[in-house]
Amino acid sequence: MDDDSVDIAASKKPSALAVVRPARRAASASDLADDAVLVEACRRGERRAMEALYHRYKRRVFGLVTRIVGPGESEEVAQEVFVRIFRGLGRFRGDSQLSTWIYRLAVNAALSHVTRRPRHEGDDEALAKLPAPEVSDSDPSLSQRLERALAHLPAGYRAVLVLHDIHGMNHEEVAEILGCQVGTSKSQLHKARARMRDLLGPALAAERAAERGGERK
Amino acid sequence: MRCRDIHELVTAYVEGELDERRSSALRGHLRVCTVCAEMVEDEVRVRELAGALEPLDPPAELWSAIDARLADAEIADARRSRVWLWWQRALDGARRYRIPLGVAGAAAAAALALLVARGGDERPAGESRVAELATAVKSSAPGDDPCGAVATHDEQTLCQMHQEDRRYLDAIAELTQLVAEERTAWSAADASRFDAALAELDRAAGDELKRLAVAAAAAPSSRDPLYSIYQQKIDLLSRAAVGGAP
Numbered sequence: 001m002d003d004d005s006v007d008i009a010a011s012k013k014p015s016a017l018a019v020v021r022p023a024r025r026a027a028s029a030s031d032l033a034d035d036a037v038l039v040e041a042c043r044r045g046e047r048r049a050m051e052a053l054y055h056r057y058k059r060r061v062f063g064l065v066t067r068i069v070g071p072g073e074s075e076e077v078a079q080e081v082f083v084r085i086f087r088g089l090g091r092f093r094g095d096s097q098l099s100t101w102i103y104r105l106a107v108n109a110a111l112s113h114v115t116r117r118p119r120h121e122g123d124d125e126a127l128a129k130l131p132a133p134e135v136s137d138s139d140p141s142l143s144q145r146l147e148r149a150l151a152h153l154p155a156g157y158r159a160v161l162v163l164h165d166i167h168g169m170n171h172e173e174v175a176e177i178l179g180c181q182v183g184t185s186k187s188q189l190h191k192a193r194a195r196m197r198d199l200l201g202p203a204l205a206a207e208r209a210a211e212r213g214g215e216r217k
Numbered sequence: 218m219r220c221r222d223i224h225e226l227v228t229a230y231v232e233g234e235l236d237e238r239r240s241s242a243l244r245g246h247l248r249v250c251t252v253c254a255e256m257v258e259d260e261v262r263v264r265e266l267a268g269a270l271e272p273l274d275p276p277a278e279l280w281s282a283i284d285a286r287l288a289d290a291e292i293a294d295a296r297r298s299r300v301w302l303w304w305q306r307a308l309d310g311a312r313r314y315r316i317p318l319g320v321a322g323a324a325a326a327a328a329l330a331l332l333v334a335r336g337g338d339e340r341p342a343g344e345s346r347v348a349e350l351a352t353a354v355k356s357s358a359p360g361d362d363p364c365g366a367v368a369t370h371d372e373q374t375l376c377q378m379h380q381e382d383r384r385y386l387d388a389i390a391e392l393t394q395l396v397a398e399e400r401t402a403w404s405a406a407d408a409s410r411f412d413a414a415l416a417e418l419d420r421a422a423g424d425e426l427k428r429l430a431v432a433a434a435a436a437p438s439s440r441d442p443l444y445s446i447y448q449q450k451i452d453l454l455s456r457a458a459v460g461g462a463p
Contacts, residue, residue: 054280062275075282078275082283087290146266165267190228197259204259 035098042089050086057085057099060167061106067162068110070151077113081106096176103167103177107159114155142203149199157192164189218246223253231260378440385447392454399458414453422446 038056041049061081066074084105092101140148150158163174164185174185197204223246229235230243247254400408425443 051280054283058275058279059272062279063273066273075276075279078279079283079286082279083286083290086283086287142262142266143270146263147270161267165264166270168268186228186234193228193260193263194224196263197256200263201259204262205255207262208255208258 036094039089039092039094039098042086053085054082057102060099061102064103064106064162064167065110067147067150067166068107068155068158069113073113077109078106080113081109084109100173100176103163104179107163107177111155111159142200142207145200145203146196149196152199153192153195157188157195160185160188161192161196218242220246220250220253223247223250223256227257227260231257231264381440381444385444385451388451389447389454392451392458395458396454411453411457415450418446418450418453422450 038049038053042053058078062074062078065077065081069077081102085102088105092098096104150161153161159178160174163169163177164171169177171182171185171189174189175182178185223243226235226239226243230240235243247257396411400411403411422443425446429440429443
């Protein structure tokens with residue numbers, strides 16, 4: 001799990017909305033490197049801390065949400081996630097890591113959004129049966145194909161694959177975030193990968209053939 | 218090992234979750250089955266490609282949009298009714314204090330038992346100190362920390378116990394006042410039903426307090442049951458304050 005870059009120096013202006021507690025000094029930039037200090041400062045309404053928390057998690061949240069709901073609606077859902085984070089920090093008791101709690105909020109918001117969204121063409125299962133596009137010289141890279149293929153996975157499979165393979169979490173972490181059993185996470189990943197192999201099959205075969213052709217030369 | 222087995226085990230194999238014997242058997246099958254070998258290659262490639270995807274940067278204006286939504290939400294909070302605020306406070310108290318209170322309560326009861334069990338010359342001093350702490354907590358203003366000045370761990374624990382008691386009782390007192398305003402609109406039957414439910418909880422709390430007074434001197438015991446009754450009372454009052462007649 002990478003730590004998103006933090007640039008909070010530009011936001012030092014005091015906020016009248018911060019809770020006034022003269023006995024306690026505002027958290028310094030180095031203090032804010034610690035999640036617990038950051039959370040406390042956010043609860044006091046310190047704007048600089050809130051911005052630091054946003055920058056620390058923005059790429060993780062946005063990446064996760066985009067890959068679950070798709071690029072068209074990711075901004076709206078990411079906004080929703082951060083609003084829930086800041087308004088829910090008072091209820092964060094530190095039973096789990098802050099990152100796990102944030103991931104849980106993000107996945108729940110993204111999956112709820114996908115579930116609510118009207119479906120235009122059958123269900124996710126039907127979408128997943130669509131053949132992968134033909135390979136041609138003008139085709140996108142395999143990475144781009146993978147991004148597109150993700151959209152054809154059922155939402156549950158997609159969430160597990162994104163958390164495990166893209167965000168590099170282990171099954172215990174995935175299970176904690178999704179509120180499921182470790183075994184469920186493993187079986188969902190197995191099915192998700194199988195579906196991805198089907199969707200990317202022709203492109204992967206073409207890549208393999210090209211590599212073998214190159215080896216023969 | 219057959220092709221069907223490979224289909225089932227491919228992910229576990231690529232993730233390194235198979236034991237050595239099954240891994241060896243699987244590798245043996247891959248040496249003689251091109252189709253399965255390619256399937257495993259594909260699985261590895263999918264995993265590699267996914268792991269190598271670039272992180273996604275949100276648009277620069279996302280933070281200002283979030284900031285604006287937070288401001289809107291806070292302004293909306295300011296316009297909400299007093300009932301809603303009380304309700305949130307009761308809910309927040311329930312979420313925040315239920316588990317820590319159980320732990321603090323058990324520790325406090327243990328500390329109380331310790332103080333009383335010292336016996337002899339120390340007992341009167343201990344008992345008067347308990348009364349002192351209770352008074353200090355009761356007379357402290359909101360935001361004060363009456364436990365900050367106490368010297369020993371035992372006293373600290375006792376003081377915290379009184380603080381937790383007070384939080385529950387304050388919430389109950391505030392909600393009771395709110396319900397008193399609401400109940401003027403209730404029918405006599407509704408009011409009677411509500412009073413009966415409340416009286417039952419009060420009786421249970423009274424019994425529990427008596428039990429604690431006796432048990433704490435003899436053996437450490439938790440205040441969890443008492444706090445559970447307080448919580449039920451808060452729930453009952455909150456529902457009545459927000460939803461009207463029970």
